Amino acid sequence: MSDSLKGKTIVIVGAGPGFGRTLALRAAEEGATVVVAARTASRLDEMVDEIRAAGGTAHAATVDATDPESVRGLRETVAQHTDAVHGLVYGAFAVPSMKPLAQTDHEQISRGIDLSVLGALRTTQEFTPLLEACAATADVEQTDAVPASSSVVMMASAVIHHSRERYAGYKIAKTALVALGHSLATELGPRGIRVNTVAPGYIYGDTLRSYFEHLATKYGGTVEDVYAHTAEKMDLRRLPSEREIVDPVMFLLSAAASAVTGQTLTVDCGEFHT
Template identity: 80%
Template sequence: MTESLSNKTIVIVGAGPGFGRTLALRAAAKGATVVVAARTESRVVEIAEEVRAGGGNAIAASVDATDPGSVRALRETVAGHTDAVHGLVYSAFAVPSMKPLAQTDHEQISRGIDLSVLGALRTTQEFTSLLEAGAADTGASAGAGTNEDGAGAAQDGAAPASSSVVMMASAVIHHSRERYAGYKIAKTALVALGHSLATELGPRGIRVNTVAPGYIYGETLKAYFEHLATKYGGTLEDVYAHTAEKMDLRRLPGEREIVDPVLFLLSDAASAVTGQTLTVDCGEFHT
């Protein structure tokens, strides 16, 4: 169980119908006000309505993370509702090129880096002041003080003041299988970005971590497995079993099993965790 996110504002950039939806619902259930943002406005409106229907608080906003003006507009929208953000999750995603590097043009790789890496940087840059305010807000509510460098300091056992950025990478960073190179380049660079931002933003009370999921067994992956079953013969269950046999737990993680580690990193329970990459893949890779 992760700690409560009561009175926290969590911004989710790239809130899709699978992981993003589950994260929004789980965060709201723990008391957070969630800002769901993605390119497809109808999708985020639907997720926000579902959050509200469950008794939670949600704001829907469209954003194109590759457009600096759009990211700025998102920050202005959020700032119109609150003067502090306590958590930012960057999970913007586009289907990557699945071609060998010899057949992948530079523009395809550039687009992946722009979305995965520069999009994360743009978003973090825009929200830094609100995240810093969120760290101060957290410290005040927890009874934390401030040291000479401006960073939060624990008092009476309370968690030190901090806000949290979580960037969604991928377990692809751990392997060099054919056809994944373009995706690996972007996600590995995202991890490096997270390391540097953790160092630079730490003194301002902002923690930065990445989560590297393996397969996420939801509707999207099921559809892909069904495609493979049709293409090569067999059943969905056959494809699942063949894939899962590579995992220590002999199964694939579900959406909630990816979401809950993210919620941990957003919470005060992870107040001393920054600059880390957490792989969540049922034991496919040991890191």
């Protein structure tokens, strides 16, 4: 997909140090102007510096997706750099409560829904005019004259496919996010905006590796033992890397997915069959 996003603007909300950083770097490699947005300014500045050092174009903007005024401010900041947005990726995330529902404070569940679901809705609502402008003005490069479109990708989780103990609060929020994606796909489709979700399973990067180190210390054994035990549940007997989660997102952002909307793509090395 060399230069598949050349001349496009991609906004990544919830651009953290793992998946978000990897996605930002990859989108910039493919020619996009990348806007990374999250709560921590210093982390965003590091990403922008890294992208620019590699020859890419990037901007940073702080945002609190639970605050409508902050989301509006993000859109205004982006509008200073462009009059059209090709892709919006919503991946804002907070560590969920891992307690059974009987012991979970309702406020914890509400906060999860506010960030994961209402945050995605607020952001999409604010950016709809810029996304629509891209769909209306983009040059059609395909020889079969497929209408141009813009793309929203929301990051769900493979937790939507199971009901294991202690994941209930997280599952509630991510399942609602998928439902939101379905409805937005229907509403925004006539305006040339595609909406899809990606549901990763485990993502093997620094964060998960640190957790495996914790488990290895707690229960004995090595990180490799914990990895192997976890990977036994996957058809491919391994866990997806950050890059392997980024690639499907890149596909959904690209013209190669011009007819794909309202879908949820599970990326988990075969833990669940959907």
